[in-house]
Amino acid sequence: xxxxxxxxxxxxxxxxxxxxxxxxxxxxxxxxxxxxxxxxxxxxxxxxxxxxxxxxxxxxxxxxxxxxxxxxxxxxxxxxxxxxxxxxxxxxxxxxxxxxxxxxxxxxxxxxxxxxxxxxxxxxxxxxxxxxxxxxxxxxxxxxxxxxxxxxxxxxxxxxxxxxxxxxxxxxxxxxxxxxxxxxxxxxxxxxxxxxxxxxxxxxxxxxxxxxxxxxxxxxxxxxxxxxxxxxxxxxxxxxxxxxxxxxxxxxxxxxxxxxxxxxxxxxxxxxxxxxxxxxxxxxxxxxxxxxxxxxxxxxxxxxxxxxxxxxxxxxxxxxxxxxxxxxxxxxxxxxxxxxxxxxxxxxxxxxxxxxxxxxxxxxxxxxxxxxxxxxxxxxxxxxxxxxxxxxxxxxxxxxxxxxxxxxxxxxxxxxxxxxxxxxxxxxxxxxxxxxxxxxxxxxxxx
Numbered sequence: 001x002x003x004x005x006x007x008x009x010x011x012x013x014x015x016x017x018x019x020x021x022x023x024x025x026x027x028x029x030x031x032x033x034x035x036x037x038x039x040x041x042x043x044x045x046x047x048x049x050x051x052x053x054x055x056x057x058x059x060x061x062x063x064x065x066x067x068x069x070x071x072x073x074x075x076x077x078x079x080x081x082x083x084x085x086x087x088x089x090x091x092x093x094x095x096x097x098x099x100x101x102x103x104x105x106x107x108x109x110x111x112x113x114x115x116x117x118x119x120x121x122x123x124x125x126x127x128x129x130x131x132x133x134x135x136x137x138x139x140x141x142x143x144x145x146x147x148x149x150x151x152x153x154x155x156x157x158x159x160x161x162x163x164x165x166x167x168x169x170x171x172x173x174x175x176x177x178x179x180x181x182x183x184x185x186x187x188x189x190x191x192x193x194x195x196x197x198x199x200x201x202x203x204x205x206x207x208x209x210x211x212x213x214x215x216x217x218x219x220x221x222x223x224x225x226x227x228x229x230x231x232x233x234x235x236x237x238x239x240x241x242x243x244x245x246x247x248x249x250x251x252x253x254x255x256x257x258x259x260x261x262x263x264x265x266x267x268x269x270x271x272x273x274x275x276x277x278x279x280x281x282x283x284x285x286x287x288x289x290x291x292x293x294x295x296x297x298x299x300x301x302x303x304x305x306x307x308x309x310x311x312x313x314x315x316x317x318x319x320x321x322x323x324x325x326x327x328x329x330x331x332x333x334x335x336x337x338x339x340x341x342x343x344x345x346x347x348x349x350x351x352x353x354x355x356x357x358x359x360x361x362x363x364x365x366x367x368x369x370x371x372x373x374x375x376x377x378x379x380x381x382x383x384x385x386x387x388x389x390x391x392x393x394x395x396x397x398x399x400x401x402x403x404x405x406x407x408x409x410x411x412x413x414x415x416x417x418x419x420x421x422x423x424x425x426x427x428x429x430x431x432x433x434x435x436x437x438x439x440x441x442x443x444x445x446x447x
Contacts, residue, residue, distance in 0.1 A: 026188045030188050033183045038202060041078065045168045046164055049151070070200055082176060084136065085195070090287040097336075125174075128174065129170060137166050140161065194416060197412060246271045248270070251270050252357070274377055276341060276374070289324060325389065329382065343367045346370055347370060
């Protein structure tokens with residue numbers, strides 16, 4: 001079966017794509033949703049002066065706000081209705097997944113199947129609204145204290161401005177959450193990841209132009225720009241290599257006699273990815289770290305001294321920021337891997353269908369072996385995620401590159417692209433299988 005699938009994958013061409021009408025509808029729907037998202041990143045919230053806001057943001061974009069703006073697709077710098085982007089939803093998802101791991105009630109919901117999953121998703125949506133409202137209120141208070149040489153960023157500060165800002169930004173986040181769910185259900189790829197992907201890619205052309213302009217003026221040497229391009233290409237190649245790497249555990253099935261036929265006896269393999277958690281740990285760690293940092297940056301000018309200290313320690317390339325970021329990535333790599341792959345359940349399923357790992361007794365011994373292998377793989381996968389996210393961050397902070405397109409953004413872009421392409425190939429394979437089944441039925445009728 002695996003060889004047939006590989007042969008069909010090799011035969012996928014433009015002709016097969018042109019016949020897959022369902023896939024084309026999904027692609028057009030995904031493209032239309034991303035266009036709507038990009039249009040929303042240019043609609044400013046009411047009550048602010050966009051020119052003054054842009055001037056203020058440019059003075060502070062070199063730090064962590066630049067990274068936040070990267071995830072938001074430039075919406076934060078323009079202070080638009082999508083300034084919060086989808087990050088409150090990600091934070092709410094983290095909280096719910098933590099609750100399923102520590103709370104017996106939520107763990108029972110998780111085991112209920114489809115109905116439990118719907119309830120957890122509903123709780124996640126409620127949490128998204130609450131977090132978005134809290135973050136929006138913090139931003140509204142911070143905006144009122146922002147001034148530049150041209151004046152205040154807010155035309156008429158006060159209670160009405162805060163209420164309208166909270167409602168606008170919260171509704172923007174809820175709309176993006178709904179849009180991402182629609183893309184996942186009716187489009188191609190994971191909608192939430194594609195929204196973040198679109199925001200990062202949208203900033204790439206202006207970032208490249210800005211870097212080339214610095215090279216033209218002599219602020220950056222041509223050799224350094226070339227080195228940066230080579231480094232980005234190396235990171236992309238490394239990410240693709242690791243994301244495709246897997247450990248294959250041999251699984252043997254015994255022979256069984258069914259009637260006059262002898263069934264089974266073949267060996268298969270269980271593929272365990274080197275990076276089981278994917279890009280989720282990086283997004284989770286970034287979203288959690290961006291929440292306190294953003295509030296500190298928005299309120300540091302008029303806040304207490306300890307807030308100024310925190311803002312300085314959590315600045316771009318600072319040791320505390322790098323330590324917290326790396327720790328968060330490593331923690332979520334192990335945490336998310338434990339959620340998506342349960343060695344005990346996998347061992348029980350193998351035992352139920354008569355499968356076993358050669359040399360390992362079924363049951364608990366198999367679960368312990370799978371847990372041992374998965375732990376070692378996760379150590380390597382977490383180290384890879386930390387290296388890709390942190391090392392370019394250190395280089396960029398030391399050499400003051402004028403845009404944030406380091407390891408984190410490259411990792412997200414490459415991983416989401418690979419997942420989306422894999423889903424497109426799956427749809428094409430399904431379409432070709434359907435065509436073969438229809439042809440076989442027609443031949444059977446003609447006979």
